[in-house]
Amino acid sequence: MAVTTMVGAKIHRREDPKLITGHGSYVDDMQLIGMVHMAVVRSAQAHAKIVSVDLTAASKAPGVVAVYTARDFKKVISGGLPVTESLIADKKQTPNQFPIAESEAVYFGEPIAVVLAESRYQAADCAELVQVEYESLPVLVDFEKALEKGSPTAHTGAPDNVAWDVNFNGGDLEAAFKESEVTVKERIIQQRVFPISMEPRAVLANYVPFGNQLTVWTSSQVPHFIRLFLCIGLGMPESQIRVVAPDVGGGFGSKLRPYPEEYLAAAASKLSGRPVKWIEGRTENLQATSHGRGHIFDIEVGAKRDGTLLALKITMLSDLGAYIGVFGALQSSLAMLLSPGCYKWKAVHGRAIGVLTNKMSTDPYRGAGRPEAAHLVERAVDLVAQELKLDPADVRAKNFAEDFPFTSILGMVYDSGEYQKSLDKAKEIVGYKALRQKQADLRKQGKYLGIGLSTYVEICGVGPSAATAHVSGSLALVESSVVRVHPTGSVTVAVGTHSHGQGHATTFAQIAADALGLPYANIEIREGDTGDTPFGYGSYGSRSLPVGGVSINRSCQKVVDKAKKIAAHMLEAADEDVVFDQGQFYVKGSPDKRKAMGEVAFAAYGPGLPEGMEQGLEAVTYFDPPNFTWPFGAHICVVEVDPETGEVDIQKYVAVDDCGNIINPMIVDGQIHGGVAQGIGQALFEEAVHDPETGALRTGTLLDYSIPGIGEIPNLQLDRTITPSPTNELGVKGVGEAGTIAASAAVINAIVDALSPFGIKHVDMPASPDRLWKQIKQAREHSNGGKEARK
Amino acid sequence: MKHKVATTVNGHKHEHEVEPRLLLVHYLRDVVGLTGTHIGCDTSQCGSCTILVDGKAVKSCTMFAVQAEGRQLTTIEGMAKDGELHPLQQAFWDEHGLQCGYCTPGFIMAAAYLLDQNPNPTEDEIRKGLEGNLCRCTGYVNIVKSVQSAAKAMDGAKAKTSERSAAVGRS
Numbered sequence: 001m002a003v004t005t006m007v008g009a010k011i012h013r014r015e016d017p018k019l020i021t022g023h024g025s026y027v028d029d030m031q032l033i034g035m036v037h038m039a040v041v042r043s044a045q046a047h048a049k050i051v052s053v054d055l056t057a058a059s060k061a062p063g064v065v066a067v068y069t070a071r072d073f074k075k076v077i078s079g080g081l082p083v084t085e086s087l088i089a090d091k092k093q094t095p096n097q098f099p100i101a102e103s104e105a106v107y108f109g110e111p112i113a114v115v116l117a118e119s120r121y122q123a124a125d126c127a128e129l130v131q132v133e134y135e136s137l138p139v140l141v142d143f144e145k146a147l148e149k150g151s152p153t154a155h156t157g158a159p160d161n162v163a164w165d166v167n168f169n170g171g172d173l174e175a176a177f178k179e180s181e182v183t184v185k186e187r188i189i190q191q192r193v194f195p196i197s198m199e200p201r202a203v204l205a206n207y208v209p210f211g212n213q214l215t216v217w218t219s220s221q222v223p224h225f226i227r228l229f230l231c232i233g234l235g236m237p238e239s240q241i242r243v244v245a246p247d248v249g250g251g252f253g254s255k256l257r258p259y260p261e262e263y264l265a266a267a268a269s270k271l272s273g274r275p276v277k278w279i280e281g282r283t284e285n286l287q288a289t290s291h292g293r294g295h296i297f298d299i300e301v302g303a304k305r306d307g308t309l310l311a312l313k314i315t316m317l318s319d320l321g322a323y324i325g326v327f328g329a330l331q332s333s334l335a336m337l338l339s340p341g342c343y344k345w346k347a348v349h350g351r352a353i354g355v356l357t358n359k360m361s362t363d364p365y366r367g368a369g370r371p372e373a374a375h376l377v378e379r380a381v382d383l384v385a386q387e388l389k390l391d392p393a394d395v396r397a398k399n400f401a402e403d404f405p406f407t408s409i410l411g412m413v414y415d416s417g418e419y420q421k422s423l424d425k426a427k428e429i430v431g432y433k434a435l436r437q438k439q440a441d442l443r444k445q446g447k448y449l450g451i452g453l454s455t456y457v458e459i460c461g462v463g464p465s466a467a468t469a470h471v472s473g474s475l476a477l478v479e480s481s482v483v484r485v486h487p488t489g490s491v492t493v494a495v496g497t498h499s500h501g502q503g504h505a506t507t508f509a510q511i512a513a514d515a516l517g518l519p520y521a522n523i524e525i526r527e528g529d530t531g532d533t534p535f536g537y538g539s540y541g542s543r544s545l546p547v548g549g550v551s552i553n554r555s556c557q558k559v560v561d562k563a564k565k566i567a568a569h570m571l572e573a574a575d576e577d578v579v580f581d582q583g584q585f586y587v588k589g590s591p592d593k594r595k596a597m598g599e600v601a602f603a604a605y606g607p608g609l610p611e612g613m614e615q616g617l618e619a620v621t622y623f624d625p626p627n628f629t630w631p632f633g634a635h636i637c638v639v640e641v642d643p644e645t646g647e648v649d650i651q652k653y654v655a656v657d658d659c660g661n662i663i664n665p666m667i668v669d670g671q672i673h674g675g676v677a678q679g680i681g682q683a684l685f686e687e688a689v690h691d692p693e694t695g696a697l698r699t700g701t702l703l704d705y706s707i708p709g710i711g712e713i714p715n716l717q718l719d720r721t722i723t724p725s726p727t728n729e730l731g732v733k734g735v736g737e738a739g740t741i742a743a744s745a746a747v748i749n750a751i752v753d754a755l756s757p758f759g760i761k762h763v764d765m766p767a768s769p770d771r772l773w774k775q776i777k778q779a780r781e782h783s784n785g786g787k788e789a790r791k
Numbered sequence: 792m793k794h795k796v797a798t799t800v801n802g803h804k805h806e807h808e809v810e811p812r813l814l815l816v817h818y819l820r821d822v823v824g825l826t827g828t829h830i831g832c833d834t835s836q837c838g839s840c841t842i843l844v845d846g847k848a849v850k851s852c853t854m855f856a857v858q859a860e861g862r863q864l865t866t867i868e869g870m871a872k873d874g875e876l877h878p879l880q881q882a883f884w885d886e887h888g889l890q891c892g893y894c895t896p897g898f899i900m901a902a903a904y905l906l907d908q909n910p911n912p913t914e915d916e917i918r919k920g921l922e923g924n925l926c927r928c929t930g931y932v933n934i935v936k937s938v939q940s941a942a943k944a945m946d947g948a949k950a951k952t953s954e955r956s957a958a959v960g961r962s
Contacts, residue, residue, distance in 0.1 A: 017876075021868065021876070021880060026829070121813075198894045198926065501892070502890070670887050670928075674927070701832070701833060701836070710918050715935075
């Protein structure tokens with residue numbers, strides 16, 4: 001009998017038919033009887049005392065049901081939003097955030113009042129009628145200035161604006177610099193960006209008054225987290241709260257934390273006795289959904305003349321916003337811990353300073369600290385190569401970590417890798433040697449071709465509790481699964497992750513089908529509903545597969561173990577003599593007499609089981625991985641820059657990625673495509689801009705903030721190497737963020753490479769035509785000035 | 792004051808009384824009850840709400856419901872016929888042209904109009920034709936492939952139909 005192996009096969013996604021026909025179920029697609037619409041009145045100032053909130057006109061608006069301010073919410077919400085403050089040991093201060101401002105607004109867009117009305121248009125009208133009187137306070141936009149002595153503070157009465165100041169040191173930095181023959185310094189800016197999932201956030205909360213039961217549908221990557229924190233905030237037992245994340249229209253990290261509106265909608269339902277729906281507009285999304293990145297890195301690199309990397313000193317300032325993001329500190333930690341990249345260093349010292357400002361919080365955005373790390377170290381390597389006039393590919397080759405497991409200078413243990421192999425493959429695909437020749441020829445014609453390399457490594461599969469518990473406020477970032485084989489052989493797999501575009505319903509079923517030896521069609525994946533899934537930590541950090549998927553595999557193994565005992569009993573054999581092979585149990589040496597998993601499943605619920613065995617065929621696993629996983633790869637971007645306009649034309653983009661073993665190659669490729677597009681977006685187009693005086697958002701709509709369109713992303717050439725992870729039995733590493741982590745450095749390195757004849761050594765993001773044109777003009781004036789001076 | 796509006800949506804006639812300011816997209820979603828058309832921005836940038844109005848691709852957040860009086864509207868729910876996916880839907884599925892699926896209905900509708908106007912578009916023409924739609928998941932690589940593959944399938948289907956009618960003509 002031919003048995004197809006599902007793992008590794010290109011299976012078309014089972015979630016697609018409903019999504020391509022308009023039958024998806026996102027939060028705004030649901031309506032409840034008696035439902036009211038919530039609109040949020042937001043601060044029009046980035047920092048102000050709230051003198052008064054006049055609700056008179058709003059309370060009389062047509063269709064109004066209720067108008068609430070902080071005073072009302074204090075009756076039903078206790079405490080503030082969670083912050084994983086202890087992520088950073090040397091924390092200085094953690095401002096407490098109540099979901100709605102009462103006396104002081106500290107960022108543009110902070111909730112000040114909430115209105116409920118019978119229709120969404122009426123709610124919007126009513127919100128307009130709420131009159132807020134402000135008394136302006138000093139606004140902190142520039143986070144470097146916020147560190148100056150005597151700077152005003154983001155919060156009235158705070159001692160300063162430092163949230164943390166912590167060191168990550170490995171090796172003897174002084175000695176490593178002493179040994180260095182060249183040093184280069186650079187300032188690298190990681191601009192603030194918006195995550196922008198196409199579906200903005202959305203909440204529908206239904207509190208049943210006399211039953212003390214609350215159901216919250218929310219567009220979230222982490223339904224179990226949301227329930228955990230809502231139960232704390234609302235003072236309700238978890239057993240009384242059900243959180244459901246239905247179809248989620250993208251997240252990219254921006255939906256992995258509880259938000260004020262989840263508390264406010266739930267509390268408003270409790271206060272009003274009506275189901276409450278809140279749908280975020282895009283303008284609100286840009287104001288009040290977490291932002292990404294937002295750092296300044298000052299780096300100093302020491303190397304030998306032959307390109308051997310020795311020393312890296314980093315100072316990282318992070319623009320945290322007014323409140324520390326729920327995982328704000330995690331990004332800083334990851335950026336520091338991964339800053340050595342895939343290279344051997346003698347010393348890396350990093351100092352991370354978290355700075356409070358009057359802006360929305362920064363929190364994880366696809367990669368969360370790792371794109372920052374990859375960008376800085378990949379720029380650092382290129383700076384060294386440029387200084388020494390060496391080929392950047394050769395400098396990389398000279399310094400790659402080779403023996404695995406490899407302990408980085410910062411003490412992280414990289415599980416497996418073959419960095420040179422992926423770089424060689426990428427070079428071969430792009431035609432590296434010929435391209436370098438072409439570049440030299442084109443330069444003679446006044447054309448500026450640039451080739452940018454990015455050989456990244458990332459830290460995924462968050463994470464082993466031993467490594468994360470002390471930095472996550474005692475959260476063990478394990479992942480859970482329940483595998484239940486029903487009597488007729490169909491299977492329900494419930495898992496604590498939640499897909500928001502990654503295709504778990506397909507890939508997890510592929511894993512379970514193989515592990516159980518049952519047809520793929522028999523396997524149903526349940527995710528996103530705390531009512532029927534075990535407590536889980538959700539989907540982010542490329543963890544769903546290497547933690548959640550492995551958990552499923554282990555639950556399946558437990559089921560097989562029990563099934564084997566039942567099969568042995570049916571075959572009248574000893575347990576240890578029974579073999580399980582592709583869904584069939586048989587006694588070693590007599591494969592003709594066999595019991596299929598389906599038959600065993602039916603027997604598992606019937607009489608006559610082995611003595612002492614209970615009925616049923618199900619298992620639960622909480623998988624706590626022994627290490628992180630370490631995907632890696634090599635991306636090469638080829639650009640031509642027009643020096644007269646500053647325009648960048650991406651002519652080729654090659655990505656060779658290694659995420660360990662692959663469950664579904666089609667989905668892996670899709671993840672890389674999207675990730676690279678987001679990295680290109682940050683490199684070339686995107687920047688969240690606040691008015692330097694008022695702190696108001698200047699890029700407040702998709703008119704002013706440009707995410708890449710279909711004309712701006714080239715066709716990407718993908719390939720891969722496969723280096724299985726020894727961290728888990730599936731050998732998988734995760735792939736959700738790889739593209740983004742690699743891409744911005746590849747693009748910027750290509751642009752700098754193109755412009756190096758002008759003496760340009762670094763370009764910040766976004767490398768807009770305007771920025772490049774100015775930089776080229778300046779470089780030309782500088783070199784002309786030099787010539788004239790020599791005359 | 793409410794206004795009467797009569798439309799045909801996916802071949803079904805509808806008559807409602809609506810506020811004059813009601814956007815067509817909200818009419819489709821909240822009044823008619825077809826939630827496949829999505830809203831992804833406030834400023835008509837994202838194209839998630841694209842539908843066909845009298846066969847032409849329109850961002851349904853740029854029209855009032857009352858402006859649709861007497862018009863033929865086609866939404867994503869009207870694309871599959873008799874349990875058969877539209878070739879574009881099939882192609883998006885086959886080519887992994889979607890991930891979270893939120894922008895997908897808008898892309899499929901915009902692509903339907905594109906292929907109606909230009910049955911054999913080049914890659915550049917596809918990219919030009921769909922520049923009014925945004926996707927944050929796919930990097931557009933497989934969206935382009937999906938439209939190419941649908942164009943091929945629809946062309947093939949047309950060829951078959953004309954062969955058949957030619958055959959019918961001969962008999």
